[in-house]
Amino acid sequence: MDPIDMTVTDLNCEYLGLSRLCLMESAGKSLAEEVGKIAVYTFSKPVKIIIFTGSGGNGGDGFVAARYLLNRGYDVDIYMLKDKNGIHSLEAKTNYEILENMKPRFSRLTVHNLNTIDDINNCEVANSDSFSEFIIIDGILGTGIHGKLRENIKRAIEVINSSNGLTVSVDVPSGLDPLTGQIHDVAVKPQYTVSFHKVKTGIHKAGEEKVGGIVTCDIGIPIEAEYFINYGDMIKLNKRSLKSHKGNNGKILIVGGSKEYSGAPSIAGLAAIGAGADLVYVAAPESAALAISTHPDLIVNSLKGDYLTAEHAEDILMMADKADAVLLGPGAGINDETGKLLNILASKIKKPLVLDADALKQVKPQIIKNRDDVILTPHIFEFKSFFGKDIKLDLDSYDFAEVDENISEFQQVVRQINGAVVVKGAIDLVIQKNKFKLNKSGNPGMTVGGTGDALAGIAVSLLSKGLNAFDAATLAIFINGLAGDEAYLEKGYGFGATDVVAHIGKVIKG
Numbered sequence: 001m002d003p004i005d006m007t008v009t010d011l012n013c014e015y016l017g018l019s020r021l022c023l024m025e026s027a028g029k030s031l032a033e034e035v036g037k038i039a040v041y042t043f044s045k046p047v048k049i050i051i052f053t054g055s056g057g058n059g060g061d062g063f064v065a066a067r068y069l070l071n072r073g074y075d076v077d078i079y080m081l082k083d084k085n086g087i088h089s090l091e092a093k094t095n096y097e098i099l100e101n102m103k104p105r106f107s108r109l110t111v112h113n114l115n116t117i118d119d120i121n122n123c124e125v126a127n128s129d130s131f132s133e134f135i136i137i138d139g140i141l142g143t144g145i146h147g148k149l150r151e152n153i154k155r156a157i158e159v160i161n162s163s164n165g166l167t168v169s170v171d172v173p174s175g176l177d178p179l180t181g182q183i184h185d186v187a188v189k190p191q192y193t194v195s196f197h198k199v200k201t202g203i204h205k206a207g208e209e210k211v212g213g214i215v216t217c218d219i220g221i222p223i224e225a226e227y228f229i230n231y232g233d234m235i236k237l238n239k240r241s242l243k244s245h246k247g248n249n250g251k252i253l254i255v256g257g258s259k260e261y262s263g264a265p266s267i268a269g270l271a272a273i274g275a276g277a278d279l280v281y282v283a284a285p286e287s288a289a290l291a292i293s294t295h296p297d298l299i300v301n302s303l304k305g306d307y308l309t310a311e312h313a314e315d316i317l318m319m320a321d322k323a324d325a326v327l328l329g330p331g332a333g334i335n336d337e338t339g340k341l342l343n344i345l346a347s348k349i350k351k352p353l354v355l356d357a358d359a360l361k362q363v364k365p366q367i368i369k370n371r372d373d374v375i376l377t378p379h380i381f382e383f384k385s386f387f388g389k390d391i392k393l394d395l396d397s398y399d400f401a402e403v404d405e406n407i408s409e410f411q412q413v414v415r416q417i418n419g420a421v422v423v424k425g426a427i428d429l430v431i432q433k434n435k436f437k438l439n440k441s442g443n444p445g446m447t448v449g450g451t452g453d454a455l456a457g458i459a460v461s462l463l464s465k466g467l468n469a470f471d472a473a474t475l476a477i478f479i480n481g482l483a484g485d486e487a488y489l490e491k492g493y494g495f496g497a498t499d500v501v502a503h504i505g506k507v508i509k510g
C-alpha cells in the first residue's frame with residue numbers, strides 16, 4: 001500500500017468514528033505482542049527492550065508498546081530523540097503523557113532524552129558492550145518521513161546499526177523511503193519490520209536484506225475505510241498557492257454543444273470553475289455558442305455550423321495546446337461528423353482528457369487505450385456499449401469475497417485501457433488498472449439531467465491542476481455527490497444540476 005493511501009485510510013477511519021488514538025493503541029499493542037514473540041523465540045529468557053522514539057506517530061506506537069511490554073515483565077528503556085515539547089503527533093503526545101503520569105512508578109521503565117549528538121554518542125546502546133542481550137525497537141520515523149535526515153537522527157540510526165541488539169523496526173525501517181524503498185542517506189537495518197494494516201509499497205520494493213522479516217498486523221481498520229472514498233481522500237487535492245497568478249490553477253478546454261444542447265457544456269464549465277479552475281474555454285458550434293456565452297465565467301469559441309465536425313479539428317487542436325486538460329463530449333450530439341472529430345481529437349490531443357457521454361458513445365477504445373491520463377465517466381449502459389461487456393455492480397452481499405470478485409470482474413474489463421473509469425450508479429465505482437474505490441456520496445435526486453456534466457467538469461478541473469487520473473476521478477465523483485447532498489438539503493428532490501454546481505466550491509472548502 002502506498003503511504004499516502006495509508007494516510008487516507010487512517011483519516012477515513014476517523015469519519016467512521018474510529019479515532020487515530022484507537023488505531024495507535026491497536027498498533028502499539030500488536031507491536032508489543034510481536035516483540036514478545038520475537039524475544040521468546042530468539043532469547044528464550046527475559047531481555048531488556050530499548051525503544052527509540054521520534055516526534056511522530058511512529059514513536060507513538062513505541063510509547064504504547066512500552067506499556068504492554070512492561071506489563072509482560074520486560075525492562076523498558078525509552079530513548080527520545082525529541083522531548084515532550086518536540087512531539088508533533090497529538091496521539092503520540094497523549095501516549096507519552098500516560099507514561100509520564102505513571103508516578104510513583106512501579107514498572108521498570110526509564111526514559112532518556114537524547115537532545116544532542118553527544119547524548120546519543122554517550123547512550124548505553126552506543127556503548128553496547130555493557131549489555132549482553134537486548135531488543136531495540138526503532139520508532140524514529142515511519143510513513144511521515146520527508147526530506148533529508150536531521151543529523152541527530154542519522155547518528156541514532158548509525159548507533160542502532162552498529163550495536164549488537166536485535167532490531168525491530170516499527171512500520172518502516174527509519175530512513176527508508178516508504179514509497180520507493182530507497183535509502184537516500186542511512187536507514188535502520190532491522191532483523192524484523194512490523195507493519196500495520198498493509199505492508200507499505202517501499203517495504204516490498206526494498207526486499208528482505210534491507211527490512212528483515214516482515215510481520216503484518218491487523219489493527220482493526222475495517223475494509224470499508226479503505227474501499228470507500230471519504231473526506232480523508234481530500235488530502236490529495238493540491239493546495240492553492242497564495243502566490244498563484246491567473247491561469248496557474250488550471251486552464252481547461254471543453255469541446256461540446258450542438259444545435260440541441262447548450263446546457264451540458266455550460267454546466268460542465270461552471271462545475272470546472274466551481275472546482276477551482278482559473279480559466280474555462282468552450283469550443284462549441286455557433287448554434288450553441290450564443291447560449292453558452294451568456295455565462296460570463298466561460299470563454300466561448302464559436303465554430304461554424306450547428307454541430308461540431310472534423311472541419312473544426314485544426315482550430316480545436318490549437319485551443320487544446322493552451323489548455324492544461326480537455327473535456328470532450330458534453331452535449332456534442334451523436335452523428336458521423338461529430339464522431340469523426342471526437343476520434344481525431346482523442347488521438348491528437350496530448351493533454352489529460354475526460355470523455356463524457358457523447359464522446360464515450362463515439363470514441364473508439366483503441367484510440368485512448370494506452371493513455372493513463374484519461375478519465376471516462378460512463379453509467380452502466382455506456383460502460384456496456386464502450387467496453388462491450390454487460391456486468392452489474394452488486395454490493396448487497398455481506399461477503400467480502402463476493403464483493404471483491406464482483407469488483408475484479410469490472411477490473412478485468414477496464415484493464416483493456418490504461419485510463420481511469422468512473423462507473424456511475426447508486427454506489428459509484430472508480431477503477432484504474434488494479435486500483436479501485438467506491439463512492440456513496442450523492443442521492444437519488446442526482447438522476448436529474450446535467451449532474452453527469454457537472455461530474456465531468458469537476459474531473460477535468462482536477463486533472464488541470466495536475467492530479468493523476470485516478471485521484472481526479474475519485475475526488476470528482478465524491479465532490480459531485482457531496483454537492484448533490486447539499487442541494488438536496490436545500491431543495492429536497494426539486495434540485496437541478498445548477499444547484500449541484502452552486503455547492504461545489506463549498507464542499508471542497510468544507
Ligand SMILES: NC(=O)C1=CN([C@@H]2O[C@H](COP(=O)(O)OP(=O)(O)OC[C@H]3O[C@@H](n4cnc5c(N)ncnc54)[C@H](O)[C@@H]3O)[C@@H](O)[C@H]2O)[C@@H](O)CC1
Nearest residue numbers: 010024055056057058141142143144145146148149150171
Ligand atoms: N496515522 C495513523 O492514524 C496511524 C499511524 N501509525 C504510525 O504512525 C506513523 C506515521 O506517523 P506520522 O505521520 O506522525 O509520521 P512519522 O512518525 O513517520 O514521523 C514524522 C515525524 O518525523 C519528523 N520527520 C520527518 N522527516 C524527518 C527527517 N528527514 N528528519 C528528521 N525528522 C523528520 C516530522 O517532523 C514528524 O514529526 C506510521 O508509520 C505508524 O507507525 C500507527 O499508530 C497506526 C495509526
Ligand SMILES: [K+]
Nearest residue numbers: 141170172174
Ligand atoms: K521506524
